[in-house]
Amino acid sequence: MPNINLAFYQPDIPQNVGAAMRLCACLDVGMHVIEPCGFAWKESEFKRSGMDYRTHVNLTRYSSWEKYKEQNSSKRLILLTTKASVPYTQIDYKDGDTLLLGRESSGVPDDIHEIVDERVIIPMHGTMRSLNVINSASMVIGEALRQASNKAAL
DSSP states (O other): OOOOOOEEOOOOOHHHHHHHHHHHHHHHHHHEEEEEOOSOOOGGGHHHGGGGGGSSEEEEESSSSSHOOOOOOOOOOOEETTTSBGGGGGGEEEEEEEEEOTTTTBBBBBBHHHHHHHEEEESTTTTTOOOOOHHHHHHHHHHHHHHHHHHOOO
16 A cells, blocks of 8 residues: 555644544545644544544644654655645655645645645636645545555556
C-alpha cells in the first residue's frame, strides 16, 4: 500500500477532524493535525463523526507548524487550495507525499503557500468556490493513492 499522508493545519471544526480520522483509517493514510485547533481537543467530540475509527488511525499531533516541519522536512507537501491553478489530477503524486488541508475558515497563511512543493485545486462548476474540506481530501487522496498504486505495480 502506498504511503500517503494527510495533514490538517489548525482545523476549526471537530466534526471534520473526526471525518478525516475515519477517512484516513479506512484508506490507511497517516494523519497529522497541526495545532492550535479552533476547538478544545476532546476525544468525545470525535465519537460521532469518527465513530470507532479513531483507534485505527495513525494520528500524530503537533503543537505548531514549526514542530510539524521539524519532524517532516523530507516529505513533499501538496497544498489543497482554492488559490491554485493546477488541477489536482494534473500532478504526479509520489509515495510519501503529504496532502495539506488549511483551516476551514481561512486556509493557510501566505508563508506556507510559498514553501509548499505543489499547490492544487479541484476545478469547480461555474461560480462555485469550494467543497467541504473532507470531500476535497477524499477526492485528492483517491487520486494520489491511485497513482502511487499504479507506480508500485510497475
